[in-house]
Amino acid sequence: MADDASSSSGCAGNIIDNSINQDELIMKQQREIEKEISETIPLVGELEDLSSLEKEYNEDPVYLLKVKDLSSKYKYIRRTRPDGNCFFRAFSYAYLEHLLTDKSEYNKFYEIAKNSKEILVALGFSQFTVEDFYETFMEVVQRVGEQAGGSPDALDSVRTELHDKFNKQGYSDYIVVYLRLVTSGQLQTENDFYQNFIEGPRTVTEFCRQEVEPMYKESDHIHIIALSNALNVGVRVKYMDRGEGSQVIAHDFPEGSKPLVHLLYRPGHYDILYA
Amino acid sequence: MAEISEKYNTKCPGVKRLMREAMELAEATEEYCARPLEDNLFEWHFTVQGPKGTDFEGGIYHGRILLPKEYPMHPPHIILLTPNGRFEVNKKICLSISGHHPETWQPSWSIRTALLALIAFMPTPAEGTIGSLDYSPAERKILAKKSVSWACSQCGEIAALLSSTTAAKPITEEEKTVLNQIAFKAEDEQTAKPPEEPAHTQEPEPQVLESSEPTNSFLDQLTEILVALLVGAVGIFIYRRWNAHYPTSETEL
Numbered sequence: 001m002a003d004d005a006s007s008s009s010g011c012a013g014n015i016i017d018n019s020i021n022q023d024e025l026i027m028k029q030q031r032e033i034e035k036e037i038s039e040t041i042p043l044v045g046e047l048e049d050l051s052s053l054e055k056e057y058n059e060d061p062v063y064l065l066k067v068k069d070l071s072s073k074y075k076y077i078r079r080t081r082p083d084g085n086c087f088f089r090a091f092s093y094a095y096l097e098h099l100l101t102d103k104s105e106y107n108k109f110y111e112i113a114k115n116s117k118e119i120l121v122a123l124g125f126s127q128f129t130v131e132d133f134y135e136t137f138m139e140v141v142q143r144v145g146e147q148a149g150g151s152p153d154a155l156d157s158v159r160t161e162l163h164d165k166f167n168k169q170g171y172s173d174y175i176v177v178y179l180r181l182v183t184s185g186q187l188q189t190e191n192d193f194y195q196n197f198i199e200g201p202r203t204v205t206e207f208c209r210q211e212v213e214p215m216y217k218e219s220d221h222i223h224i225i226a227l228s229n230a231l232n233v234g235v236r237v238k239y240m241d242r243g244e245g246s247q248v249i250a251h252d253f254p255e256g257s258k259p260l261v262h263l264l265y266r267p268g269h270y271d272i273l274y275a
Numbered sequence: 276m277a278e279i280s281e282k283y284n285t286k287c288p289g290v291k292r293l294m295r296e297a298m299e300l301a302e303a304t305e306e307y308c309a310r311p312l313e314d315n316l317f318e319w320h321f322t323v324q325g326p327k328g329t330d331f332e333g334g335i336y337h338g339r340i341l342l343p344k345e346y347p348m349h350p351p352h353i354i355l356l357t358p359n360g361r362f363e364v365n366k367k368i369c370l371s372i373s374g375h376h377p378e379t380w381q382p383s384w385s386i387r388t389a390l391l392a393l394i395a396f397m398p399t400p401a402e403g404t405i406g407s408l409d410y411s412p413a414e415r416k417i418l419a420k421k422s423v424s425w426a427c428s429q430c431g432e433i434a435a436l437l438s439s440t441t442a443a444k445p446i447t448e449e450e451k452t453v454l455n456q457i458a459f460k461a462e463d464e465q466t467a468k469p470p471e472e473p474a475h476t477q478e479p480e481p482q483v484l485e486s487s488e489p490t491n492s493f494l495d496q497l498t499e500i501l502v503a504l505l506v507g508a509v510g511i512f513i514y515r516r517w518n519a520h521y522p523t524s525e526t527e528l
Contacts, residue, residue, distance in 0.1 A: 125383055130383065
């Protein structure tokens with residue numbers, strides 16, 4: 001790639017090519033890092049005891065205090081691959097897992113999910129691509145619904161199935177794409193409200209095209225607020241960083257809701273927490 | 276299609292998606308058509324009509340679409356085969372939102388989006404982007420005329436591939452915002468293999484045009500350097516004359 005850029009700058013003789021060259025190099029490096037990550041960390045990992053976090057921060061007193069605080073409320077953690085899609089993947093995994101044991105919540109969610117496609121098509125998304133993602137998404141949702149509230153054995157088998165699907169790139173990414181679309185749909189439907197959260201001169205639609213709909217784009221507060229509002233699901237995010245104090249601060253989305261999904265945030269990444 | 280469903284795992288979302296797109300694009304339109312190769316769902320051939328009111332009007336352009344195995348999570352690559360004066364032929368080009376990385380491809384876009392974007396992008400200035408050509412309007416018009424009789428060894432006469440009656444589906448809101456932002460450029464070390472079929476007609480002339488391209492810019496560069504040297508020499512000359520005339524100006528202060 002570098003060769004290509006430099007040889008062409010040789011004949012075209014303009015400065016633009018140099019910057020392309022730099023960009024390309026950075027991108028190439030980034031792709032290599034991404035590849036390495038994807039080869040070593042599963043999309044969604046197994047349940048781990050929270051003590052595994054303690055080991056991770058063995059020599060880090062600030063984080064150790066915070067892990068201690070965290071372990072007073074949570075017992076387990078499930079890690080996700082840090083590929084920029086971790087919020088959507090962690091959220092959907094944790095929520096579907098919860099729905100297995102909460103039939104009435106499932107029924108409520110099913111109605112919302114069923115109507116979501118029409119909202120997106122009405123916003124101008126191409127019908128057949130939206131349908132494509134919607135169908136795969138609903139296929140997984142319906143599998144959960146068939147077993148929700150069932151016997152422990154049945155639940156175990158569907159949990160394994162869910163775990164497999166979330167670790168198959170095809171299925172897993174389709175679920176992420178659909179939730180990205182739902183998030184974008186919510187932002188665009190309520191664009192007057194969400195415009196306030198967007199820094200700089202971008203419109204809500206531009207923000208969606210650049211930061212929400214593309215895969216691998218990291219999620220911020222605004223993504224979480226929009227998705228939790230769109231699906232009417234309470235999400236609690238525990239923020240663990242180098243900030244002062246020994247407490248891990250929690251944020252509930254939407255504010256004041258009852259959280260059904262618990263996530264751990266460390267700068268740049270989300271994992272799932274279990275009480 | 277029947278063979279394809281036997282050959283591929285239709286439960287795999289990417290395969291399901293491509294079969295869906297093949298159905299969606301089965302009927303040719305006036306503006307574009309595309310279909311997968313008989314034996315490979317991940318390689319398509321397409322034909323587009325040159326955009327009206329531009330140097331490409333009346334032209335018909337044919338090419339290949341290569342779909343990565345991660346499609347639709349990763350963008351398709353496009354390779355133009357018909358000489359057109361805007362993109363190099365036999366070179367992989369990729370679409371992205373201008374000013375951003377190709378990672379801004381969105382899975383909700385499709386082969387149709389890519390083709391619409393290609394048509395919309397053809398008349399934009401090449402600006403020295405890799406894989407772009409900056410032929411003169413006259414050269415492009417000649418190529419547009421010639422393109423009508425161009426034939427693909429696999430698909431035959433390309434002029435017959437487009438429909439003469441069916442208009443493409445109207446452009447959606449999403450596509451509208453997308454088309455304004457999309458850019459194409461070549462990526463990778465692209466020795467994108469020239470397609471196995473060397474059976475094209477009328478090759479010599481476009482090649483002549485292509486080889487004249489680097490020479491032109493080399494000459495331009497040489498001229499620029501000469502002009503710069505000349506300006507520099509004149510500057511020094513004037514400066515020295517000035518000093519010669521007013522040799523005492525500094526001491527007076």
